[in-house]
Amino acid sequence: MWLMLAFVPGMFDRFGYLIHLILREKDTNLPLPVPWPACELWQLDLLNGLSAFSVGFIFLLLPLFYFWATVSIIRTRPEDIARRTLFIAATWCWNLLHALCF
Numbered sequence: 001m002w003l004m005l006a007f008v009p010g011m012f013d014r015f016g017y018l019i020h021l022i023l024r025e026k027d028t029n030l031p032l033p034v035p036w037p038a039c040e041l042w043q044l045d046l047l048n049g050l051s052a053f054s055v056g057f058i059f060l061l062l063p064l065f066y067f068w069a070t071v072s073i074i075r076t077r078p079e080d081i082a083r084r085t086l087f088i089a090a091t092w093c094w095n096l097l098h099a100l101c102f
Contacts, residue, residue: 034059066091 005012022028035056044052069091076084 005015035052042049069087073084073088073091076088081088
């Protein structure tokens with residue numbers, strides 16, 4: 001995304017305009033509640049219940065994963081950094097992606 005914003009002609013301006021438009025029109029999903037995994041599942045059929053549970057579970061799992069990964073990265077000894085480079089890069093790139101895009 002960063003490379004496209006940097007090198008595709010006009011994309012940075014258009015992207016900024018669209019973000020401004022979404023915020024100006026108040027057309028975000030920010031006021032929506034965070035789905036809870038076990039909330040009223042008994043009222044749904046099996047497929048919709050599983051779907052609602054999975055979405056709620058992911059909403060809980062992602063912050064827990066980021067917390068665990070951050071603690072794990074902070075506790076990494078200097079001699080182990082080379083062995084865990086992919087984990088460190090993937091965790092922080094994914095974290096940055098969620099922070100900027102969602």
